[in-house]
Amino acid sequence: MERSRKIRTAVSIFLIAFAFGLNITGISPILGVLNEKYHQYGTSMVQLLQTLPYLLLMLGSLLIGWWTTKASKKKIVLLGLLIIGFCGIVPFFSEQFWVLFLSRLLIGFGFGIVGPMNTAIISELFEEQERAGYMGLHVVGMGVGTMAGNLLGGMLSGISFRYFYLAYLIAFISWGAVQFLLEETPPVKIEKASEMKLNAKVYALSFSSFAHTLFINAYSMNVGIYILQNITEDTTVTGAVTTINAVFALMCGAFFAKISGLLKQYTVAGSILSAAAGYGALLVLPGMAGVYIASALCGVSLSCFMAGASMQISVSVEPNAVAKASGVFSIIGGIGGLIAPAVLGNTASILLGENSAVNQFRVACFGMLLLGILTLIAAIRSRVKRGQ
Numbered sequence: 001m002e003r004s005r006k007i008r009t010a011v012s013i014f015l016i017a018f019a020f021g022l023n024i025t026g027i028s029p030i031l032g033v034l035n036e037k038y039h040q041y042g043t044s045m046v047q048l049l050q051t052l053p054y055l056l057l058m059l060g061s062l063l064i065g066w067w068t069t070k071a072s073k074k075k076i077v078l079l080g081l082l083i084i085g086f087c088g089i090v091p092f093f094s095e096q097f098w099v100l101f102l103s104r105l106l107i108g109f110g111f112g113i114v115g116p117m118n119t120a121i122i123s124e125l126f127e128e129q130e131r132a133g134y135m136g137l138h139v140v141g142m143g144v145g146t147m148a149g150n151l152l153g154g155m156l157s158g159i160s161f162r163y164f165y166l167a168y169l170i171a172f173i174s175w176g177a178v179q180f181l182l183e184e185t186p187p188v189k190i191e192k193a194s195e196m197k198l199n200a201k202v203y204a205l206s207f208s209s210f211a212h213t214l215f216i217n218a219y220s221m222n223v224g225i226y227i228l229q230n231i232t233e234d235t236t237v238t239g240a241v242t243t244i245n246a247v248f249a250l251m252c253g254a255f256f257a258k259i260s261g262l263l264k265q266y267t268v269a270g271s272i273l274s275a276a277a278g279y280g281a282l283l284v285l286p287g288m289a290g291v292y293i294a295s296a297l298c299g300v301s302l303s304c305f306m307a308g309a310s311m312q313i314s315v316s317v318e319p320n321a322v323a324k325a326s327g328v329f330s331i332i333g334g335i336g337g338l339i340a341p342a343v344l345g346n347t348a349s350i351l352l353g354e355n356s357a358v359n360q361f362r363v364a365c366f367g368m369l370l371l372g373i374l375t376l377i378a379a380i381r382s383r384v385k386r387g388q
Contacts, residue, residue: 014144016077016174057330057334070086209333274301
């Protein structure tokens, strides 16, 4: 690929991920405010607003394999960005709880069809040895988008919590740039999406994504509530804390080629264990110190996990099956995100006696630690098997 095309494609990859980063932001900077405003619906219902998009995210991801045989990747991405933009700003015009609920549900479809596309675009347009750098760029874009959503949303919510939703105008900016920069490629030439064969590695990574997404959501669902209840009622503090999360995700994305080169097959396991360490720090260290460390390490975890798992998926199946594999990865991971409020809340209540932010962090810490150990053992066994 000539240099100018590589640059245009790289910018497009960055901007697609930039808008997708809003999925991580969600409504976490104002979740504490919403918990008080809509207290009659209960904390679990309000927390569900953060993870509700995963329901239709799974549907969008389910359709990706088939859809790439009917339309270009560019057209699919542009549609998804429009859905994200429109659904994201709708709650600005109404404070009704069910308007917010419906918009959060529908926005998931946009994230669902945008999410797998960068992996598919990178696999289609770049050789295997070039992909790690572009996967890192994808994570950088997500980090910048999350950071922009958190920081801008936090600042806007200082005016009124409703102004937070204007941060979703970011999706329209990405749409305009991608429309201009990303080249059209023909649909995948295959008669049936069912012919895009997957393998055990895809499903193993998808299960890891399920568990990782389940436990990483403890941070986004609870950090705002934890700060509001234990430290300060200033929403800009929550915005700053979640921005730190995005900054560290961005830094890991920028250096992902080096990180993956250093950790190799242990990259995914390392990313999971970093989240366990972050939750542990929050539980052990008092005040904002623990919160800052947790934010940083959860950002590292999310960044390296997504890039590492996506990289492994891109080289484990045929190029025409990458979009479908990425869709399956998103679907199974999405289930973890969707059920996170119920699973974390009920587990905290049953095992620890109360559904609180602190107890959900405890559950997530143990879950991440166990998942990380299992993933590390699997990586070691895989290496030994290859050595034999």
